[in-house]
Amino acid sequence: MRTVDPAKHQARRRHILGVAASLFAEKGFERTTTAEICKAAGMSAGNLFHYFPNKRAIFFAVFEDDGEDKAERLAQALAADDPWDALMELVDFLAAPAAEPLAPPLVMEAMVQAYRDAELDALLSRGNADEHAAIAALLTKAADAGQIDPGLDPNDTATWVLALIATLYTSAATTPGFDPTEQVATLRLILRRFLQAT
Incomplete structure (x- = not known):
């Protein structure tokens, strides 16, 4: 054999x-x-x-093969001493693939196929749920540390953070000339102004 x-x-x-x-x-x-x-x-x-x-x-x-690396990065973020820095590093990590030529059209195709395939939808939803939970936990820690507006609901806010990150992918896939790498700094600025406003 x-x-x-x-x-x-x-x-x-x-x-x-x-x-x-x-x-x-x-x-x-x-x-x-x-x-x-x-x-x-x-x-x-x-x-x-x-x-x-x-x-x-x-x-x-x-879409499954990056799961192990992502799980490790989420765990590192949750274990970090500074929740605000960890949140920004996690945003950078989740946004980075949008700059790769294949990622935005693949994400768009996954969205189309997930609408038709319940098993794929469940797979992608599990990954999104893990990201959402980590971001919500970091937002809670950052609020407790006085780093962000404590009046923000962490779960609702995590949904908006992920929606902004997702926009990098959809815009890169559908808008000619859109450069996700150039937009990450703007994303971080938007998050800083929104989350830290009191």
Whole structure:
């Protein structure tokens, strides 16, 4: 029986996800075929299905693979001594992928597919719920520390913080010339003025 090298297996899996993500971002999930993914990945369908059972599983994996890193960053933010600094660093972390060429169109495509696929919607909702909970907890800590307006409801405010971050992605995907990197400073300024207003 042939043994599988875990490092090679993981590298091959990442390669498939990389080429598939490019195709999904360019053409959308529905218009991307398994044959196109195989061709771009340089492998046969049989080889591809050794890593993923179908195209839908590949699409899901594109959005699942950053979960571990994100969970670690959320935990670091919650454990930080200064909740305001931790909040701003978390905003930067969540906003950063918007500057990557593939991320905004992939996010838009995920939103479309989640409307049609309850399982994908649940997957994305879990990730959003984790982000929301971390931001709400940091807002509570920052209010307790006198760093932000204590009159703000942390759950409602966390929803608005995430909505502003999401706007970087949707604007990058739909507005020609919109540069998310240039807008992060404005986002931080908006949050500072809103959250710290008394």
